[in-house]
Amino acid sequence: MTSAVPPSSSASPSGHVRSRLVVPVLAFCGMVVAVMQTLVVPLLPHIPELTGASAGAAGWLVTVTLLTGAVFTPVLGRVGDLYGKRRVLLASLAVLTLGSVLCAVSSDIGVLITGRALQGTALAVIPLGISIIRDELPAERVVPSIALMSSTLGIGAAIGLPLAAVVTENFDWHTMFWASAALGLLDLLLVLSIVPESGVRSRGRFDVPGTLGLAAVLVGLLLAITQGSGWGWTSPLTLGLLGASVAVGLLWGRYELRTPSPIMDLRVSARPAVLLTNVAALLIGFSFYANSLVTAQLVQEPTSTGYGLGASIVVSGLALLPGGLAMVALSPVSARISATYGPRTALALAAVVMTAGYVVRFFTSHSLWLIVAGATVVACGTAIAYSALPVLVIRAVPVSETASANGLNTLMRSVGQAGCSAVVTAVLARVTFVADGRTAPTLHAYLLIFLIAAGAALAALVATLLLPPDRPGGGAPRGGEQPGGTVTVSPPTSAARGTA
Numbered sequence: 001m002t003s004a005v006p007p008s009s010s011a012s013p014s015g016h017v018r019s020r021l022v023v024p025v026l027a028f029c030g031m032v033v034a035v036m037q038t039l040v041v042p043l044l045p046h047i048p049e050l051t052g053a054s055a056g057a058a059g060w061l062v063t064v065t066l067l068t069g070a071v072f073t074p075v076l077g078r079v080g081d082l083y084g085k086r087r088v089l090l091a092s093l094a095v096l097t098l099g100s101v102l103c104a105v106s107s108d109i110g111v112l113i114t115g116r117a118l119q120g121t122a123l124a125v126i127p128l129g130i131s132i133i134r135d136e137l138p139a140e141r142v143v144p145s146i147a148l149m150s151s152t153l154g155i156g157a158a159i160g161l162p163l164a165a166v167v168t169e170n171f172d173w174h175t176m177f178w179a180s181a182a183l184g185l186l187d188l189l190l191v192l193s194i195v196p197e198s199g200v201r202s203r204g205r206f207d208v209p210g211t212l213g214l215a216a217v218l219v220g221l222l223l224a225i226t227q228g229s230g231w232g233w234t235s236p237l238t239l240g241l242l243g244a245s246v247a248v249g250l251l252w253g254r255y256e257l258r259t260p261s262p263i264m265d266l267r268v269s270a271r272p273a274v275l276l277t278n279v280a281a282l283l284i285g286f287s288f289y290a291n292s293l294v295t296a297q298l299v300q301e302p303t304s305t306g307y308g309l310g311a312s313i314v315v316s317g318l319a320l321l322p323g324g325l326a327m328v329a330l331s332p333v334s335a336r337i338s339a340t341y342g343p344r345t346a347l348a349l350a351a352v353v354m355t356a357g358y359v360v361r362f363f364t365s366h367s368l369w370l371i372v373a374g375a376t377v378v379a380c381g382t383a384i385a386y387s388a389l390p391v392l393v394i395r396a397v398p399v400s401e402t403a404s405a406n407g408l409n410t411l412m413r414s415v416g417q418a419g420c421s422a423v424v425t426a427v428l429a430r431v432t433f434v435a436d437g438r439t440a441p442t443l444h445a446y447l448l449i450f451l452i453a454a455g456a457a458l459a460a461l462v463a464t465l466l467l468p469p470d471r472p473g474g475g476a477p478r479g480g481e482q483p484g485g486t487v488t489v490s491p492p493t494s495a496a497r498g499t500a
Contacts, residue, residue: 034156077407162317204261285416323379342470353381
């Protein structure tokens, strides 16, 4: 049973102004978090000489962020549903800021890895922001606002790479982390000033055993995926981690089905509307990440390979910038597509556009502007997909589970990205030739990756077409309108009254 407290009919002018700033503030938080995920990518080749660490240790600056983000995103989503989404949002931003400061004050690889681990936990900001939007905004603003919030994951990644490349080439590398710490602090102040606490709560207790089991499953699985190419896919360590993840996962699933307040409601997650959306999210995440990973490396390949452009780190990063800007511009358009024709239709369109983008990339890999054009088409499809996915989720789950359900959906995108990273690494390492005395990937290696990424987008299209048809109007229900959840609603704050 869902109860609600009617909002006040006389919202104060200041409350109205604050309500209009909620979405921009949450979107800015999402973009900062997404930038954090890719911040060190241009720096990775230089980490061994800057810190004295091995190349393998430097790789953990990316891997550890993926691991902590994957584990904490669904967990903190559930905590937000239970104890307050704004409260958990503030805690996540505080941890991000702390991690940034740790990285800014040290050149020790252990401290840097610890700081990056703390930064990774903030990935939960995006599903928490989506949930706050659903709870606090009037129905007509929910879909476009969620579209913008969800797209920040791709926008931040596309914009973050060129910005990080510019900083890396022109300033001391610690500057990146000082800047991210300042942005994290600014996010904290903005959320404290503007964003109200949602009154929607789940009833229940925090599931500690379920959380530990989920963490064990995800860490084992993602370690095997991300490190398998280095350890060997048939090595005892890789196979042992995969086997242990499956075994623990079966025990964890049995426990979650029996506990009254699970960290993840598997019965809800097994609904076709939720399950197929998460499968599509994994495949879209895979296809999108290939675009980011391959573009920067392809344009930096030396001209001696016969296909490389010999571009600098900054140019390679800037090649992704038009895609990031296109995602910003398309956010309201994709929201309108979801609102008018339904999120299922929007996601199907996104998968087709992404596939078309990779077809363009397959035939135009010798010219910088055509590479940029193909990458931008893929980014446009990603923008539409990332806008539609959370709308599909929230219309299929009880209002009391919005944050945790979107946390799982964000997790699936991260798992897709991890799988993509492993596939790209394996292909570029194995399909090689010798050019000018050095081993380099062949052009066919890049073309193969484009085909694989297009295949993932097509598979996402199939999963999307198996979803239940869109309802008339296509929009997402507002907080209290979704049946099936047991929640309590606290009296709204003055800022929350202003949003209604």
